[in-house]
Amino acid sequence: MRRFAYIIILVSLLFLCAESFGIERFPPPDFVETNHKLPEATTPAPREAFYEYLDIFVLLSGLILASYLVLKKRSRKLIFCLMIFSLIYFGFWRKGCVCSIGSIQNVVLSIFDSSYAIPIGALVFFILPLIFTLFFGRVFCAALCPLGAIQDIVLLRSISVPAWLESCLRILAYTYLAAVVLFAGTSSAFIICRYDPFISFFRLSGSLNIVILGICFLIVGIFIGRPYCRFFCPYGIILRQLSRISKWKVTITPDECIKCKLCEDSCPFGAIKEPTAQWIDSDYKKGKKRLVFLIILLPILIGLGASGGNLMSPAASKVHETVRLAERIYAEDTEMVKDTTDASTAFRATGQETKELYEQADLIKDKFAAGGWLFGGFIGFVIGLKLISHSIRRVRDDYQAERAGCLACGRCFEYCPRDKERLKKLTECK
């Protein structure tokens, strides 16, 4: 008897299952009278791959042209024209999406997430500017980055930022880069895309917060040259380092420096460094002591940063939606909150076990804990290295555009009397 009852229950359960697997409540009609043919849903295709190759082609030829204009032609006007073209093409026409800055995230995600395939366009946009920077300096920043271009055209009255402040503010960019890697590597978020301040200008739409952020950047940008590039851009940080070892570099003068000081204030980005003074003996000894102290300080700073990063990792892990959802579900289950959210209702509708969700969230939290150590350690390392590099004396005989900070915009060219000489010679030749 008991077995019979079991069978009945099992069979009725089967029917219930069939019900829940979406059997039509209203069977589709056959249309015997009118012989009506069922239309089919249309499926318009995505943008053709051709346009992606066009983007790559434009970037490559733009980089070649920019390198020529910066290093050989030395013409600010033409660099400016190329910059405007990039602003229109990569900014307004392509709506600011695929950009080299954002492509960092695709690369990082593709390293850490085996299921993610990086689009060829993103990969090329990441690598091409790096290679060009290795050879020609930051020509990408000068003329091809739409974000740089939109800031460059509003720069009307530049105020120079003291070197110490600039150096301190740049820590923000290193932090941003580390955060980008942390969040993209844990597949939580693409924060460059999310907080791109100029994207709403390119798309002519966007959330209010981002529009306000963009307007603030542009207003600041009237007085302080390219604030995003100098103090926030994570890609700029990578290009800075590569630019240090570039094969050719931007020079203020076409041939020799006559130390006329005319170019001194021409750089709105504070990249022109004056010749260094002689060492004083007492300074030298003091400097030596300080250097030793700072080198000992470096591992301490790394350690401090790493533990700090580890402390903030639980908070950072909330950026990941699974962790957020798990916490929400936990709060609802323990009746800390009474209402439900769309996300929690959707999760409960799937019938997934909460335990499974908690396990997933724990895995992500572990990733964040490890990432937090590295994140903090990196920041500590950057600060330590910065302190050391500031206490090393460099020898400069003439006015030079600092390799790392120079954005290759070409503003200083026309200040140099030697360049005027060169141009005169050129016209005479004609």
Next chain:
Amino acid sequence: MAKKKEKINRRQFLHKTLRGTILAGTGVTAGFMCTKNAKANMVWQSDPEKCIACGNCATYCALETSAVKCVHAFAMCGYCKLCTGFFPPETIALDTGAENQLCPTGAIKRTFVEDPYFEYTIDESLCNGCGKCVKGCNAFGNGSLFLQVRHDRCVNCNECLIAVACPSGAFRRVPAESPYLLKGMDKT
């Protein structure tokens, strides 16, 4: 050869080696990624099985009018006279009067086929992807109305803004060759 080497000072040598290493490194990484990337490009799509028609698609898209539209799987549709995707629950009369339509933009066209069947087609130029009809159809109908990213409109942002806002995780990247996740395709 020996003479040439003398001309290079220590700094230049360091720069040269570093440059070479970095170039080789990027080359290797790029090659590694290219081999891994055997699949074609990815585009964003909404999975109708996970979608809860919350309405975020209409508001969060980077485009002013969302790239997400309602799509109709006709083969699944019951051609109901009283369509819960077309009429609001408190409908006054079963006609196409504006006061009787659930769709805020009037994007669903209701045409008579044969008694008692009506066909419902989506006018995509009017649809804003709010998903009100999808919710209605899922609740009481066959669930033949669902939301899809329309790729003639989608600009394929690096991080889809709707995917960030989606509460049910229905948005994901799919290969560009099969960019749609259609409902009821096996039935046609």
